[in-house]
Amino acid sequence: MKITVREAAEMSSGRLLCGNADSWITSIVTDSREACPGSLFVPIRGEKTDAHIYIPAVFAAGAAASFTQEETAVPPDSSALIAVPDTTAALQRLAAAYRRRYTGPVVGITGSVGKTTTKEMVALALSARYHVMKTQGNQNSQVGVPLTMFQLNADTETAVVEMGMSQFGEMARLARIAAPQFAVMTNIGISHIENLHTQENIMREKLHITDGFTPQSVLVLNGDDKMLATLRGKLPFHTEFVGTSPWCSYRAVQVESQNGCMHFSMQHDGKSLPVTIPVLGMHQVTNALAALAIADILHVSLPDAAAELAKYQPLAMRQQIHEAGGMTVIDDSYNASPDAMRGALDVLCSFPHRRVAVLADMLELGDASCRAHQDCGRHAAQAGVDVLVTIGKEAAAIAEGAHEVNSSLPCTVCSSNQEAGAYLRKLLKPGDTILVKGSRGMHVDEIVSGILAFA
Structure with missing residues (x-):
């Protein structure tokens, strides 16, 4: 600049x-x-x-x-x-004015879960044709989005901007700053429900990402998300749905996981495209579909975009897989929400041998916290977790939910990372696959570091 x-x-x-x-x-x-x-x-x-x-x-x-x-x-x-x-308002005004000097397309990314991963995949798919500016890390806040705008320069051909919110009015403010003409909404969960009270409010607030849309704008929605699916045919601008449902315009079929990769065929406009992404989980398939949809909308060759997605590498602490001491460690310690927790448990249970889930508190869930943690415990037991370790006061409800489904499932409730680390040192053995996940404030990356140190 x-x-x-x-x-x-x-x-x-x-x-x-x-x-x-x-x-x-x-x-x-x-x-x-x-x-x-x-x-x-x-x-x-x-x-x-x-x-x-x-x-x-x-x-x-x-x-x-x-x-x-x-x-x-x-x-x-x-x-x-x-x-x-x-000063914060001044930064935002300056960023909004600077953004308007840029005439290329801006793609906004929001949702309760998967924003950063989807942002990375969208940027990667678009890089098959364009020089892309993208949000660094997860700078998606009232300060981070303005700072991202100043990365726009003469070389930028398209921009991918992650946009997060946790309070009423925040997305509208970010939309005025970033002014995306295209957007992706990954899902509507219950992250930040403590502040926003209902999922309907969360969806309504996130839809402010479209405040600056023009007749040429497109919103890409996850058709497999129950809340977002209700928007079908109800929005006053062009929408495209991605997912596995038959009515999705970008649809994944023949989905398989093999050798640490997800393989699927994307059907769109009467054509089929084979896609491989080197990460696991159905949620990653949906993220990849959104990236391919945006690439197609912005006139990138779909085979070229798919070839770029095949090079995707997960960011630190986001389902990074480490092999150490004969064990497989799935480091998903960056953050946690109920939807993300369930997706991570499904990934864990796609591995053979003994599956150990180390799950910490999910924060900012308000009155929904106890039920949400219990639901994750039920999902863990149903999915096939062999050993469950919880960390924190709220996460104790995960063990309660798990025992409702399988009373014989080994569950250990810990109050701190130190207690959990000491227990895991005695528990873990070669052949185990260990998932570590919790909200950022729980600092469970310490658990991952500890496992890798003694493995």
Whole structure:
């Protein structure tokens, strides 16, 4: 990116307090440690820290400018200070204005589960024809999406932007910033139901991703999701459904798992395309279908897009498979929700030999938490888990649900990662397949590291 200080002030509705208005800004940072010559620093006020205290440090590092909600600090030399009422809102206004300088297609990705994986697959499929800019990691928040917009440049031919929300109004705000003309909605689960109260509210809020749609826009929906399937024929813009249902326009048939891969045939428009993706689980098939649908909509050769998807590699802590000490460890420790937990259990139970599920609390489920954890326990027992280990107060209900289905299923309830790690050290043996999954706040990546260390 390259804008002047004057442009940054105008685009953010800010007021230049001091400094050279003609200085160039070449990057936007919210982390003071990333400040460098050409940076515009956006100090965010958080619950624990007000980043305004780092303004002197970023200027010492050579930053060109900084937003501020305070007008007392005077930077040295020609460094520019731009006064704004709210730095986060100013960042969002600046990002929205910068986004509108880009004229290529933007694809938004949302859903309760699978956003990051689908974003990666969509970007990979589109790369068969285009130079793609995509969200880095899971920068899908009220700050992350604006920062993603500044990665748009003259080389970008299409952009894939992950868009998350947990509160009322957040998706509408992100849609104003990213302005996607195309979008994918992976599913409607109960993540963040503590804040949004019902699945209907979650779906309604996520549909705000289409706020800026034009007559040429397309929304891709998961037809196998019960909530999304109810939208069939009810939306005022073009929709395409992906899934295994006969009425889906991009449909997977002859689905098989073999040697760590999912193989299926995609039927679309009277034609059939063989597809192989090097990950396991029906949810991954749906993610791949969405990627192929977007590729087709944006005029990418489907065989070429499928060839790119065959190269897909899962991101860290997202169903990464490790082989160690004769054991197979499925590291799905990044995060957890009921739908994702069930999908991961199905993947675990596709493996032979003894299947050990290490499951921690799923957070932010509110009043639905106990039932959701019990349901996952029932699913674990029905799917064929051989040993169940739970971690955390909420996850104890997983064991309760599992015992409702199979009272003889070995279940151990642990209160901490340390307790679980010590138990697993004694339990595990060569030949075992171990799934580790829990909400990010449970830090169960520590469990994975511990297993790999002693294996």
